[in-house]
Amino acid sequence: MLEKLFWTSFIVLGGFLLPWSVDLSATCLPSCDAFTGPEIRYLFPLGGQRGSTVNLAITGRGLEGAYALVTEEKGITGSITSVEEVIEKKVKIEAQGPETKKKKDKDFRVFVSTKIEPFVNVGDYWIRLVTPNGISNPFHFRVNGLQVINESDLPHHVPEEAQPINYPVIINGSIANPGEIDYYEVQVPKGERLLLKVTPSRGAVANVFRSQLGIYEKSGSWFDSKRLVRLAFSDKDRGSRVVDNKDQRRTTGSYVKLQYHFLEEGQYIVSVGSLNGQAEPDYIYQLEVISSKHSSQVESQSVSWNERSFTRNLTVNRLEQLWARGVRIPVANSNQEKVGKDDAEEAGLDSAFLDFELSSPTRLLDKLIEKEPNNKLIKANELPIPAIIEGVIETPGDFDIYKFSVAAGQKLAFEIETVGLKRPDFNPMFQILNSKGEKKFSNLRRSEKYKNVNSPHLISVDPKIIGTFEQAGDYYLKVRDVTLRKGGSLFSYRLLIRPQVPHVGNMVLETRTLEFEDGRTDPNRLNIVPGKSAKFTLILDQEEGFSLPSNQVAVLVEGLPNGVQAFPAASRYQFPERRGPPKIKDTENHLPYTQKINVVLHALEDALPTRLPVWLTVKVRPFVQGKSGLELVVRKVPLMILDPSSSMKVSRLGDSQ
Numbered sequence: 136m137l138e139k140l141f142w143t144s145f146i147v148l149g150g151f152l153l154p155w156s157v158d159l160s161a162t163c164l165p166s167c168d169a170f171t172g173p174e175i176r177y178l179f180p181l182g183g184q185r186g187s188t189v190n191l192a193i194t195g196r197g198l199e200g201a202y203a204l205v206t207e208e209k210g211i212t213g214s215i216t217s218v219e220e221v222i223e224k225k226v227k228i229e230a231q232g233p234e235t236k237k238k239k240d241k242d243f244r245v246f247v248s249t250k251i252e253p254f255v256n257v258g259d260y261w262i263r264l265v266t267p268n269g270i271s272n273p274f275h276f277r278v279n280g281l282q283v284i285n286e287s288d289l290p291h292h293v294p295e296e297a298q299p300i301n302y303p304v305i306i307n308g309s310i311a312n313p314g315e316i317d318y319y320e321v322q323v324p325k326g327e328r329l330l331l332k333v334t335p336s337r338g339a340v341a342n343v344f345r346s347q348l349g350i351y352e353k354s355g356s357w358f359d360s361k362r363l364v365r366l367a368f369s370d371k372d373r374g375s376r377v378v379d380n381k382d383q384r385r386t387t388g389s390y391v392k393l394q395y396h397f398l399e400e401g402q403y404i405v406s407v408g409s410l411n412g413q414a415e416p417d418y419i420y421q422l423e424v425i426s427s428k429h430s431s432q433v434e435s436q437s438v439s440w441n442e443r444s445f446t447r448n449l450t451v452n453r454l455e456q457l458w459a460r461g462v463r464i465p466v467a468n469s470n471q472e473k474v475g476k477d478d479a480e481e482a483g484l485d486s487a488f489l490d491f492e493l494s495s496p497t498r499l500l501d502k503l504i505e506k507e508p509n510n511k512l513i514k515a516n517e518l519p520i521p522a523i524i525e526g527v528i529e530t531p532g533d534f535d536i537y538k539f540s541v542a543a544g545q546k547l548a549f550e551i552e553t554v555g556l557k558r559p560d561f562n563p564m565f566q567i568l569n570s571k572g573e574k575k576f577s578n579l580r581r582s583e584k585y586k587n588v589n590s591p592h593l594i595s596v597d598p599k600i601i602g603t604f605e606q607a608g609d610y611y612l613k614v615r616d617v618t619l620r621k622g623g624s625l626f627s628y629r630l631l632i633r634p635q636v637p638h639v640g641n642m643v644l645e646t647r648t649l650e651f652e653d654g655r656t657d658p659n660r661l662n663i664v665p666g667k668s669a670k671f672t673l674i675l676d677q678e679e680g681f682s683l684p685s686n687q688v689a690v691l692v693e694g695l696p697n698g699v700q701a702f703p704a705a706s707r708y709q710f711p712e713r714r715g716p717p718k719i720k721d722t723e724n725h726l727p728y729t730q731k732i733n734v735v736l737h738a739l740e741d742a743l744p745t746r747l748p749v750w751l752t753v754k755v756r757p758f759v760q761g762k763s764g765l766e767l768v769v770r771k772v773p774l775m776i777l778d779p780s781s782s783m784k785v786s787r788l789g790d791s792q
Contacts, residue, residue, distance in 0.1 A: 172662045173197035173264060173271035176242070177417030180285055180307030181336050182277025186253035190246065193264060194221060194416070195271065198243040203265040205748060207771055210252035211260060211278070217246045251278055263748075263773065267781045269662030270748045270773050275337040277421060279305050286317060294318050294351070294363055294404050302329070303425040310344070310420070314412040318404055321424065325400040328427040333407055334390045336419040344418045345372055345410035348393045353402055363404060369393040370410060373557075394427055439770075442640040442678060442727075445553045445563075445598045449523060449631045451499045453550075458496035460767060461638035461681060462759035493521060494634045509535050512572060515611055520547070521633035525554070526614060528563075528626040534615035539632060543607040546635040548679060550599045551578070551614075555625035562596050563628050564617040570609050576602040579617075580725045582718065600724050601635055601679055639688060639757050640676035640727050642769045661736060661751075661774040663699070665744070668737040670704060673769060675730055675755065682728035690732055691754040691766065696776065698742025704733040738776050748773035 175195040183189035191213070199220075204213030221242040245264060257280040261273035284300070286308040291298040297318035300306065308317050323329060333346040347370040351363040369391055397403065407422055440460070441447050450456075501519055505526035509516050515538040518524065526535045541547065553561050567576040578597045596617055604610065614630060616622065646659050646669070661669045673690055692701045719725060750771045757764035 172269045172658070172660060173201075173266045174658070175264065175271050175274040177336065177338050177419055178262075178274055178276070179309060179419055180283075181275070181334075181419050181421050182279050182283065182305070182307065183249070183251055184279050184281065184283040184305075185251045185255045185257065187251055187283070189249045189251065190216075191249050191276075193245045193247060193274070194242055195245075195264075196242055197268045198245050198264055198266055198271070199241075200268075201243075201245045201264045201266045203747060204247050204249065205263050205265060205270070205773070206260060207750070208255070208260055210255035211249065211262065211276075213247040213249040213262070215245060216248055219244050219246075263660070265747060265775070267778070269775045269777055270660045272658030272660065277334070279421075281305050281423070281425070283307065291318050292316055294353075294406075295361065297404050300424065303429065304423075306422040306424070308407060308420055308422060309416075310346075310407070310409045310414045310418040311416050313414045315414055316406050316408040318406050319422070319424075320402055320404055323397045323401065323403050325397065328394065328396045330423075330425050330427045331393045331395075331405060332390055332423040333392075334421045334423070336417070339415075339418050339420065340389045342415055342417055343413070344415070344420075345370065345413075346391045346420060347406075347408045347410060348391050348422075349406040349408075350393065350395050351404040351406065353404065366403075367393055367395045373559075440641060440767075442676065443597065443599050445551070445558055447552060447598075449550055449552045449629050451502055451523065453500060453523075453631060454494060454498055454521070454633065454636065455496040457636040457638050458494075459765055460640070460757070461636060462686075462757050462762050462764040463496065464759060464762065494636055500631070500633070505535050505537075509537070512536060512538075512568075512611055518612070518632060521631070524630045524632075526628055526630065527555075527624060528561075528614070528616050528622045528628070529624070530622040531616075532619050533622050534613055537612040537614075538609060539612065540609050541604045541607060543605065544603065545607075546601065546603050546680075548599065548601045548631075548633055548635045549576075549578070549612070550631040550633075552598070552629040552631075553627075554629050555627040561621065561626050561628075562617040563614060564596055565612060565614045565630065567602065568611040568613060569606075570611075572611075575604075575610070576600055576721075576724060578725075581720055594719065597725055602724055635679040637677075637679050637681035637683075637686070637759075639681060639755065639767060640678040642673065642675045642755065642767070644753055644769050644772065645672045645674060646670075646772070659770070659772050660748075661772060662777055663736065663738040663742075663774065664777050664779055665698070665738050665742045666740045668735050670706070670733055670735045671753070671772065672706070673732040673734070673753065673755070675732070676727035677730060678727045681757070682730075685760060687758040688730070688732070689756045689758065690734060691756065692734060692736075693752040693754065694750060695736075696742075696745060696749045696774070698739045698776065699774070700737050700739070702735045702737065704735040706733045736774070742776050744778035744781075745774075745776045748775050750774075 173195060174197055175193055178191055178193040180189060180191070199218065201215055201218055203215065221244050255278050257278055260276050260278060262276045263273050264271045281303050283305045284307070286306055287298045289298070290296050292315055297320035300319045300321050302321060306319065310317070331348055331350070333348050335344045335346055348368070349365060350367045351365050354364045371391060373390055373392060405422070405424065407420065409418060501522040503516070503518065503522055503524050505524060506516055508514055510533065515536040518537045518539045520539055524537060528534070549565065549567070551563050551565060553563060555561070565578050566574050569575055578600050580594045580597050582594065612632065614628065616626065644659060646661060661671065663669045675688060690703070695701060751774050752771050753769040754766045755769060756766050
C-alpha cells in the first residue's frame with residue numbers, strides 16, 4: 136500500500152507547464168463513505184424577486200426526511216412540500232461473472248415553497264435544510280430586485296425555438312445536457328444599448344461551469360434565410376472563482392458580461408452556453424437583461440473584514456478600522472521617552488520612529504489627487520505620512536511617481552485599491568525606490584528563483600505589502616499597470632501609505648477535518664450525537680507585528696445549548712496544502728503570520744436533541760500586555776444535537792468531524 140497518495144494536475148504560468156500536487160493522504164477521496172451531514176449539491180431556480188414566493192427544487196445526499204429550511208437572515212422563509220428520491224437512468228449491461236455493488240448514498244430532491252419578504256435586500260444569501268441527519272451545508276441563493284422568470288419547459292435549444300422575453304428581466308436557467316445552448320428572443324428598439332450578464336451559482340462555478348454569452352441578428356443570407364449573424368460574444372470570466380475555505384460573501388462570484396449598441400430596431404437572439412459544450416445538472420445560472428440606461432442590480436455588501444483584496448474600500452478612517460482590531464497601548468510623553476519606546480516595542484509598534492500620533496485612530500487621513508506630469512523622479516508628487524492618493528494610469532505605459540520621507544527604522548504599510556476597472560482588467564503594480572532609483576520593495580510576490588516579470592516563479596500581484604526602512608531619507612513610490620499595455624480613465628486606483636498597526640486580520644472558521652466534504656460551498660455546521668464531540672478550527676491572520684509572543688488572541692463561543700460544552704484543544708490536523716511553488720521571497724513583506732486555534736464541542740450523554748439548529752456566535756478578543764481589545768465576531772455557526780433513534784446515519788457520524 137502506498138504510504139501517501141497525491142493528486143497531480145498542471146498549471147500554465149508564464150508560458151511554462153508546471154506540476155501542481157495536492158497531498159490527499161490527509162483528506163478523503165470522493166469514494167470515501169464518511170458522512171458528516173446532509174449535503175446540498177444544487178438547487179433550481181437560483182433566485183427570485185423580493186416580495187415573491189419561489190418554488191425551489193433542492194437536490195443532494197442525506198436529505199431524506201427534510202422538514203425545515205433555515206437561513207441566517209430574516210425575511211426568507213420556506214416550507215417543505217415534498218421529498219422524493221432521484222432515480223438515475225441506468226444502462227443495462229450484461230454482467231461478466233459475479234457482480235459486486237458498492238453502497239452509495241442516494242440523492243433526494245426536496246421541494247420547498249420559499250417566501251421572500253419585500254424588505255429583503257438584493258444580493259446573495261445562504262439557505263440550509265434541516266433533516267433527521269442534521270443540518271446541511273449552506274447553499275447559494277439570490278434575491279433579485281427585477282422581475283424574475285424561469286426558462287421555458289418547452290424546447291428552446293435552437294434559434295428557431297428561442298424563448299420570447301421582455302426586458303428588464305432576470306431568467307433562471309440551466310445547462311444540463313452536453314452541447315446544450317439556451318436561446319432567448321428579444322425585441323430591441325433602434326439605438327438601444329443592452330447590458331447582459333450571466334451569473335452561475337457558486338456550486339456551478341466550483342464545478343467548472345464557464346458560461347458563454349452571445350447576441351445574434353436574424354438577418355439571413357442568400358444561401359440560408361434563417362441564418363444568424365453573430366453581433367457580439369463573450370466568455371470572459373470575471374469576478375472570483377475562489378469558493379473553498381472562505382466565506383463566499385466576501386467575493387463577487389463569477390460572471391460573464393456583455394454590452395451591445397443596437398443600431399436598428401428588430402428581433403434579436405441571445406444565447407447562453409457552456410465552454411466546450413460541457414454540462415452538468417448543477418450548471419445553474421441567472422441571465423440578466425437590462426437597458427444600460429439603468430444600472431445593474433446592486434448586491435448587498437458583506438460586512439466581513441477582508442484585509443487583502445483589491446476591492447476593499449480604503450477610506451480616510453482606515454486607521455480607526457485597523458485599531459479596532461488590535462489593542463492601542465499609550466506611549467509615554469517626551470519626559471519619559473525611553474519608557475515610551477519600550478512600551479511601543481513590546482506592543483509591536485514602531486519604536487525607532489515615534490509616529491504614534493500619526494497612527495492615532497482619531498486621525499483622519501489626508502486624501503490627495505495626483506498631479507500630472509509625475510512620471511519622473513524629479514517631478515514626483517510629494518506625500519505626507521499617512522495619506523491616501525487617488526490616481527489614474529491614463530495611457531498604456533504610463534506610471535505615477537510619489538515622493539515621501541522616512542526616519543531610520545520606520546515601519547510602513549502600503550495598500551492599494553482598484554476603483555474603476557477590477558482585476559483581471561487592471562493589475563496595479565507599485566514599487567518603492569530609494570533616492571538612487573534602486574528598488575527596495577514591490578507588491579510583486581515572487582519566489583526566490585524569480586528573475587523577471589515573465590518568469591514562471593512570479594506568483595501574484597498583492598494589494599498590500601509592509602516594509603521596514605533601515606536608512607532615513609527620501610524614497611519614491613512608483614505605480615503602473617503590471618503589463619504596461621493598458622491605460623485609460625477607468626484605470627483608477629486609491630493608494631494608502633501609513634504606519635504599521637498591529638492587528639488581527641482575516642479570520643476563517645473551518646469545520647472540515649477528515650475530508651473536503653463539499654467543494655462547492657463552505658459547509659460550516661456542527662452535527663453532534665449525545666456522548667460524542669465535534670470541533671471547529673479558527674484560522675486567523677496576525678498582521679503587522681501582532682504575532683509577538685506577548686500578544687494573545689482568545690476565542691469565545693456564545694449561544695451553546697444546554698448539554699454542550701466547549702473546550703480549547705490541540706490537534707495535529709493539517710489542511711491539504713498545495714505542493715509545487717518554491718519558497719516565497721521576502722515573505723514577511725507579503726504575508727501575515729497565520730495561526731490555527733482548535734475548539735472541541737462535546738455533547739453530554741443526556742443532552743436533549745434539537746429539532747432546529749442553534750446558532751453559535753464565534754468571537755475573538757485580542758490581548759496586548761494584558762490589556763484587552765474589542766470583541767470581533769468571526770461568524771455564526773449552526774449546531775444540532777441529533778436524536779440517535781431518528782437519525783438514519785447516526786452510526787456513521789460518531790467523531791468523524
